[in-house]
Amino acid sequence: MIEEQEIIPIEVSQLLGRVKQLYDEKYRIVQIGCTKCQDNLEINYAFDLQYRFVNLRITVPRSGVAIPSVSGIYWSAFLYENEIQDLFGVRFKDMVLDFKGTFYRTAIKHPFNQAEPKKEEA
Amino acid sequence: MTKRTIIPFGPQHPVLPEPIHLDLVLEDEKVIQAIPSIGFIHRGLEKLVEKKDFIEFVYVAERICGICSFIHGMTYCIAIEEIMKIEVPERAQYLRTLWSELSRIHSHLLWLGLTADAFGFESLFMHTWRLREKILDIIEETTGGRVIFGSAMVGGVRRDIDNNTLRAIARKLRDYEAEIKEVTDVFLNDNSVKHRLIGVGILSRDKAYELGAVGPTLRASGVVSDSRKLGYAAYGKIDFTPITHADGDSYARCLVRVKELFQSIDIIEQVVSKMPEGPIEVKVNGTPNGEFFARTEQPRGEVIYYAKADGSRFLQRLRVRTPTFANIPALLNIIPGCSLADVPVLVLTIDPCISCTER
Amino acid sequence: MSFFVMTKTILKSLFSKPATEAYPFKPRTYPKYSRGSIAINTADCIFCGICARKCPTQALKVSRDAKNWEIDRLRCIACGACITVCPKKCLSMKNTYSAALTIKQKETFSNA
Numbered sequence: 311m312i313e314e315q316e317i318i319p320i321e322v323s324q325l326l327g328r329v330k331q332l333y334d335e336k337y338r339i340v341q342i343g344c345t346k347c348q349d350n351l352e353i354n355y356a357f358d359l360q361y362r363f364v365n366l367r368i369t370v371p372r373s374g375v376a377i378p379s380v381s382g383i384y385w386s387a388f389l390y391e392n393e394i395q396d397l398f399g400v401r402f403k404d405m406v407l408d409f410k411g412t413f414y415r416t417a418i419k420h421p422f423n424q425a426e427p428k429k430e431e432a
Numbered sequence: 433m434t435k436r437t438i439i440p441f442g443p444q445h446p447v448l449p450e451p452i453h454l455d456l457v458l459e460d461e462k463v464i465q466a467i468p469s470i471g472f473i474h475r476g477l478e479k480l481v482e483k484k485d486f487i488e489f490v491y492v493a494e495r496i497c498g499i500c501s502f503i504h505g506m507t508y509c510i511a512i513e514e515i516m517k518i519e520v521p522e523r524a525q526y527l528r529t530l531w532s533e534l535s536r537i538h539s540h541l542l543w544l545g546l547t548a549d550a551f552g553f554e555s556l557f558m559h560t561w562r563l564r565e566k567i568l569d570i571i572e573e574t575t576g577g578r579v580i581f582g583s584a585m586v587g588g589v590r591r592d593i594d595n596n597t598l599r600a601i602a603r604k605l606r607d608y609e610a611e612i613k614e615v616t617d618v619f620l621n622d623n624s625v626k627h628r629l630i631g632v633g634i635l636s637r638d639k640a641y642e643l644g645a646v647g648p649t650l651r652a653s654g655v656v657s658d659s660r661k662l663g664y665a666a667y668g669k670i671d672f673t674p675i676t677h678a679d680g681d682s683y684a685r686c687l688v689r690v691k692e693l694f695q696s697i698d699i700i701e702q703v704v705s706k707m708p709e710g711p712i713e714v715k716v717n718g719t720p721n722g723e724f725f726a727r728t729e730q731p732r733g734e735v736i737y738y739a740k741a742d743g744s745r746f747l748q749r750l751r752v753r754t755p756t757f758a759n760i761p762a763l764l765n766i767i768p769g770c771s772l773a774d775v776p777v778l779v780l781t782i783d784p785c786i787s788c789t790e791r
Numbered sequence: 792m793s794f795f796v797m798t799k800t801i802l803k804s805l806f807s808k809p810a811t812e813a814y815p816f817k818p819r820t821y822p823k824y825s826r827g828s829i830a831i832n833t834a835d836c837i838f839c840g841i842c843a844r845k846c847p848t849q850a851l852k853v854s855r856d857a858k859n860w861e862i863d864r865l866r867c868i869a870c871g872a873c874i875t876v877c878p879k880k881c882l883s884m885k886n887t888y889s890a891a892l893t894i895k896q897k898e899t900f901s902n903a
Contacts (some may be wrong), residue, residue: 312514312664315725338657339644340727341736341753354738356725361662363725386643386761389468396471407467414471414790422479484847491847491870559800562810569822576826576884582870590871591824614800622796 317354317365322377325355328366329380332357337364342380342390344398346372346423351398355380372423376401389413397422434459439772443472447550447776450786454779458772466767466775468760474790481750486512486720486741487586489750493737496752497788498579499539500730502531504788505584508750510664511726511739512586518716522708524588528665530598530703531574531581531589532728533696538567539731540689540696541612543783544619547686550776551628559615566608570601588713595707602704605697616690629683633766633778636680645762646755647733649782652688653680659729670702685781719743730755732783754788825886826869831860833902835881842873842882852897859901864889 320328337357345352347369355366370377379402381388391402392413399420402408411419418424437458443451451472457465477496481489494505506528513520545560568578574593575581583590593601619625635645640653650657651674658674660667675691677684720741727736733755740749759782766778804810812819821827838860840853850866851873853859874882889898 312510312726313662317723336641338641340734341738341751341758343736343738343751343753345738345740345749345751347748356736361659363727365725384642384644386758389757389760409469412471413469414474416471416474416476421476488845488847488872491868491872495868555801556797559804565810572825573822574824576822576824576886577869580868582826618797618800623794 313361313363315363315365317367319367319369322368322370325366325368326378326380326383329355329383332364332366333383335359339384339386342387342394344394344400344422346398351400351423353377353394353400370400373399376403378403379405381406396420399423436464441775441779445776447546447780448784449546450784452779452784452786454767454775456767456772456775461771461773463767463770463772463775466764468764470760470786470790472790473787477791478750478752481747483746485745486747487716489747490585491582494580494582494584496791497754497785499542499785500535500732500735500788501579502535502575502581502584503728503730503735504752505581506532506665507726507728507735507737508739509584509586510728511724511737512720512741514724514726515720515722515739515741516716516718518587518714520588521711521714522666523592523710524712525666526703526707527589527593527712528584529667529670530593530601530700531571531583532665533699533703534567534571535581536696536731537693538564538571539783540693541567543689543731543780544616544686547777547780548619548625550780551625553625556615556618556625563608563612563615566604570604573597574601585713587716588711590713592712598704598707602701605700609694609697612693616693619686619690626683628774628777629686630681632682632774633770633781634679634681635762635766637678639765640680640762643761643765644758645733645782646758647730647783648685648688648692649733649759649762651676652684654678657734659727659734662727664726664728666703666706669706670699672699682777682781689783719745720747732756732785733759752788752791754785754791756782756785756789759784760789821886823886824884826871827885827887828864828869828889829862829867829873830883830885831862831900832881832883833858833860833900835879836860836902837879838902839878841876841878845872845876847872857901859899861897861899863895863897865892865895 337359340356340358343354350371353368357364388407392409396414439456441454443453453469455467456463493508494501496504541564545557548556572578575583635653637654721743723740725738736753738751742748763782838855843851843853848866850863852861
């Protein structure tokens with residue numbers, strides 16, 4: 311095991327408060343990433359303080375949600391959020407710089423959040 | 433009353449090896465704002481993971497980037513190995529360290545050359561790349577490829593290097609060190625180079641940290657942060673101190689990379705002297721189930737591979753966050769206030785690698 | 792203030808032979824393990840098709856009935872996946888590259 315990784319599941323309503331708290335504790339933003347699970351999306355907010363890794367996780371339904379943007383706290387988060395917005399179709403409220411779906415110009419809209427084609431089970 | 437002009441910079445620009453587009457808002461010659469736009473070469477490689485067997489995806493992971501390909505492959509393997517709790521043999525760990533450092537040397541030399549080219553010092557560019565070619569020769573001799581190493585695999589490495597060759601590599605690098613020093617001295621001491629770099633694009637310590645910059649960009653602002661200190665591969669057993677510089681300007685970023693060249697040569701010597709005997713791979717049985725954020729240090733900074741697996745042969749999700757992606761906010765922050773002619777140099781000082789940014 | 796830092800390097804390269812090779816007249820020598828191109832020994836091949844299934848770029852096509860092994864050199868990335876999975880070990884990596892082509896075509900090896 312290289313390092314201990316703390317994954318903290320939180321509610322969407324807690325998000326801004328927790329992120330602000332980490333910001334005040336001088337955590338560095340590592341990444342924001344989205345994962346498609348069966349019925350919902352997991353959004354991971356990863357932070358690091360002197361090689362200590364902390365990850366906040368919110369779980370949201372796969373479509374029709376708008377979640378608050380953390381780019382007001384960590385300015386650089388707008389890149390990650392625009393990426394998720396374009397690839398997964400999650401709406402972010404109050405982004406400092408909203409590309410409105412033109413950050414990645416993909417042929418299919420929201421390519422990473424498409425309905426699963428039936429898997430052939432062997 | 434000064435007039436505002438918007439100048440599009442890129443995606444095709446003589447100084448850019450890869451397409452990134454910046455809209456530069458100018459007042460006279462001074463840039464006051466930069467708005468980025470990427471997505472010209474989005475390939476969706478992360479999506480491909482749902483179609484490829486997790487063992488075979490290493491081939492794709494290695495091809496995400498053409499410069500730090502080995503570290504991409506290795507980081508993917510580390511993510512899978514951590515999920516499956518595979519103990520990689522010692523010798524493989526040391527070989528991974530060796531190849532990582534060789535990629536770092538070749539990448540930094542490449543960067544130095546491109547920077548020389550960006551401020552118009554063509555002959556310096558040629559000389560740096562002449563030295564880089566020698567490193568590529570070592571890489572080709574040991575792995576079979578010049579930039580795509582193809583030697584990372586889940587559970588170890590694909591190829592061994594015999595001990596005589598290892599000692600020969602260490603000896604060769606000692607010889608090259610003098611040559612590299614001769615060329616990098618020009619970067620650090622020459623008046624015309626200093627004129628273009630000192631005081632240009634200052635990124636303060638707090639700002640760099642807050643923006644989540646990584647790698648040499650962050651270290652040049654005086655923050656000690658090097659993912660190698662996490663101790664993946666054999667870095668836990670190697671003695672080195674992350675190189676930092678307090679100034680945070682373009683010269684500092686250049687200096688950090690130059691010093692890292694010599695540090696890498698030193699690390700390779702340590703690797704060669706400590707190289708243990710033994711197997712280079714373990715057999716991988718079963719399928720991964722779980723998740724892990726693998727973090728390693730690329731020449732450009734920290735790379736994140738997040739893998740989530742559900743117990744089938746196909747990963748559920750692979751997310752790659754490359755160092756350039758994390759450094760773009762820093763770039764947007766250093767551009768305002770500089771003159772238009774300095775923009776190419778500033779874009780290069782974060783060492784952009786757009787293809788891996790967009791995957 | 793320092794000037795002429797590079798003079799030594801410039802003078803040295805002025806009086807030494809070029810760093811590049813005189814390519815067409817002096818062919819390039821490849822290291823022993825260079826990943827150049829895939830070769831097959833058809834005498835040992837059982838045309839099982841595992842290599843074609845495991846190929847990451849779908850560059851291989853194997854036909855069991857016709858005993859044909861077909862490779863698209865332009866698709867092949869010389870990763871060596873086929874060599875690793877081959878049960879008969881009849882595939883190998885050559886350190887020389889395949890010749891340039893003017894039209895897209897596949898190379899066929901058979902054991903008919």
